[in-house]
Amino acid sequence: MRVSQIWFLSVRFFIKIGLFFYTKKTRVNGLENIPKKGAVLFAINHPNGLLDPLVVTTHNPRINFFLVRAAAFKKSFIKKILESLNLMPIYRIRDGIQQLSNNEEIFNKCYKILERKDTLVIFPEGTHNRKRTARPLSKGFTRIISGALEKFPDLDIAVIPVGITYQNASVFPSKVCINYGKPIDSKNIFDNNPKAKSINILKKEVSDQLKTLSVHIEDDENYNATLSKLNKAQVDFTEVDLVNKMIQENSFPKEKEKAKNFLKPLYYLAMINTFFAYLFWKKIYKKIDEIEFVDTFRFALNLFIYPFFYLLQTVIVSFLFGRGIGLIYLVSSLLIVLLYTKLSPTPTESHLE
Numbered sequence: 001m002r003v004s005q006i007w008f009l010s011v012r013f014f015i016k017i018g019l020f021f022y023t024k025k026t027r028v029n030g031l032e033n034i035p036k037k038g039a040v041l042f043a044i045n046h047p048n049g050l051l052d053p054l055v056v057t058t059h060n061p062r063i064n065f066f067l068v069r070a071a072a073f074k075k076s077f078i079k080k081i082l083e084s085l086n087l088m089p090i091y092r093i094r095d096g097i098q099q100l101s102n103n104e105e106i107f108n109k110c111y112k113i114l115e116r117k118d119t120l121v122i123f124p125e126g127t128h129n130r131k132r133t134a135r136p137l138s139k140g141f142t143r144i145i146s147g148a149l150e151k152f153p154d155l156d157i158a159v160i161p162v163g164i165t166y167q168n169a170s171v172f173p174s175k176v177c178i179n180y181g182k183p184i185d186s187k188n189i190f191d192n193n194p195k196a197k198s199i200n201i202l203k204k205e206v207s208d209q210l211k212t213l214s215v216h217i218e219d220d221e222n223y224n225a226t227l228s229k230l231n232k233a234q235v236d237f238t239e240v241d242l243v244n245k246m247i248q249e250n251s252f253p254k255e256k257e258k259a260k261n262f263l264k265p266l267y268y269l270a271m272i273n274t275f276f277a278y279l280f281w282k283k284i285y286k287k288i289d290e291i292e293f294v295d296t297f298r299f300a301l302n303l304f305i306y307p308f309f310y311l312l313q314t315v316i317v318s319f320l321f322g323r324g325i326g327l328i329y330l331v332s333s334l335l336i337v338l339l340y341t342k343l344s345p346t347p348t349e350s351h352l353e
Contacts, residue, residue, distance in 0.1 A: 004084070008063055011085055016058040018303040021337055024173040024346055027238050028059045030180030030213075035158055036061070039114040039148075040183075043141055043206045044162040045214050046123040047130050048169040049296040053121060056162060059178055062119045067106070067140075090140065111148045114157055120144070124206065128292040130169050132227060132237070133219045134210040141206075142199040145186045158183035161206045163213025167237050168348055170294040173341040177238035179213040215243050231348040234258065259345035266340040273333055277301065277309045310334070 019026070034040065040062065046052055050072075057064050063086070070089035073079040088110075091103050113120055122144070124137040145157055160183050167175035184205050190198040210216070215237050217226050226247060233253040235243055246252050261267075271278045281301050288294055310333050318326025 005063060008085060012058055015054055015303070018299065019055065019058055021334075021341055022173065022299055022302050023055075023176055024167075024342055024344070025175045025238070026055070026059065027175075027177040028180075029178070031059075031061070033160060033180045033182055034061060035183065037117060039117045039155060039157045040119040041114070041141060041145065041157060041159045041186075042119065042121045042162050043124050043137075043159060043210075044121065045134060045164055045210050046125045046128045047132075047164060047214075047292070048166055049128050049290070049292040049294075051169075051295045051299055052123065052128070052164055054299070055164060055176055056121065056178060060119075064119050064121045065110075065113050066121045067110070067123075070102075107144060107147055110144045111151050114144075114148045115152050115155060128290075130292055131219065131223075132165075132215045132217050133223070134207060134214060134216045135219075137203050137207055139199060139203070142202050145202065146190060146195060146199065149187060149190050155187065157186045159186050159202065159206060160184070161209035161213055163210055163240065165214045165237055165240050167346045170291050171347060172295075172298060173344065174295070174346055175236070175238045177240055179240060181209040181213050184209075212244060213240065215240055215247075217247055227349070232256070234348060237348070258347060261344050263340050263344040266336050267344070270333075270336050270340060273313075273336070274306050274309045277305050280305060 042056070042060075042064070044052065044056060050068075053066050053068065057066075065086040066088065067090045068082075068087050070091045072087075073082060073089045088106050089102075090106060110120055122141045124141045125135045126138045126140070129135065141159075145159065148155060148157060161181035163177075163179040163181070165177045165179075184202065186202060189201050189205075193201060217223050229252040230237070230243065230246070232255040234256040235246070235253065237243055281298065284297055284301070285294070288297055310330060313333075314326050314330040317329045
C-alpha cells in the first residue's frame with residue numbers, strides 16, 4: 001500500500017469518527033452495487049456543501065478521487081492538503097473565463113484515474129442547494145466518460161448515481177441517508193449510440209435514479225405546499241422510499257407536534273463546557289452567507305476546535321485534581337455530546353433552530 005493511500009485512509013478514518021459524534025444516524029443502502037474493482041464514477045446530488053463528499057467517502061469501501069469547485073483551492077497551503085486527499089479543482093464560468101482552460105488538464109487527470117480503474121466522485125448538479133429536488137445535471141461528467149472511452153476504448157466504466165438525503169441539513173444533530181444506485185454500463189451506451197445521443201441517455205439514466213435515491217419534490221408551483229405538508233407531519237426524510245411514495249401518491253400523514261427535546265440540558269451543559277469554542281462558532285456563523293455551508297463549518301469546528309478545548313481542559317483538571325479526575329472529566333464530556341447527538345430529536349425545516 002502506497003504512502004498516499006495510507007494517508008487518505010487515515011484521514012478518512014479520523015473524519016468518520018468525527019461524523020459519528022456529529023450525526024444522529026447514518027443510513028447506507030446499496031453498498032452491494034459498488035464493484036470491488038474497476039473504474040467507477042459516482043454521480044452524487046449536492047444538498048449540503050463540503051459535508052456531502054465527507055459523508056459519502058467515509059461510507060464507501062473504495063479510495064475515491066474528487067472533483068470540487070476551484071474556489072476551495074485559492075490558498076496554497078489548503079491546496080496542498082486538498083490535493084493530498086485526492087481532491088481536484090473544477091473551474092466554472094464564475095471563476096473566470098480564462099480559468100476554464102485549466103479544466104483540460106483536470107479532465108486528463110480524470111481519464112488517467114479511470115484508466116487505472118480507480119473511482120471518481122462528481123457532483124453533476126454543479127452547485128449545492130438544500131432544495132429537496134433532483135436538479136438538472138451538467139454535461140461535465142458525461143464529457144469525462146466520453147473522453148475516457150475515446151482514449152481507452154476497451155475501458156469499462158460503471159456510473160453509479162448516489163442520493164444523499166438529510167433529515168435537516170444545517171441543524172445539529174442531523175440524520176442522513178446515502179443510497180447507492182444501480183451501476184450504469186457507460187461503455188455499452190456509447191458503443192451503441194452516437195455521442196450526442198449517448199450523452200443524453202446517460203444524463204437521463206443518472207437523473208432518473210437520483211429522483212428515487214433521494215427525496216424528490218418536483219420544482220414547480222406545488223413544491224412549497226408539498227414540502228410544508230411533509231414538514232408539518234414531521235416525516236423522517238431519511239426513509240427515502242416511503243417519503244417519495246407519499247409525494248407520488250399525494251398522500252401525507254396528519255400534522256404532528258414538534259417532539260420535545262428533553263435532552264436540551266445536555267446541549268447547554270456541553271456549550272458551557274466549551275464556552276470559548278462556542279463563542280468562536282457564533283462569530284463564524286454570522287459570516288456564513290450560504291446556508292449550505294453551515295454544516296461544513298460547524299463540523300470542522302467539532303472536528304478540531306472542540307476536541308482541542310476538551311483536551312486542554314482535561315490537562316488543567318488533571319493538574320489540579322489528579323489524572324483520575326481528569327480522565328473522568330474527559331469521558332463525561334464526550335459522553336454528554338454522544339448522548340445528545342444520538343438521542344435528541346431532529347426537527348424538520350419548519351423548525352430550524
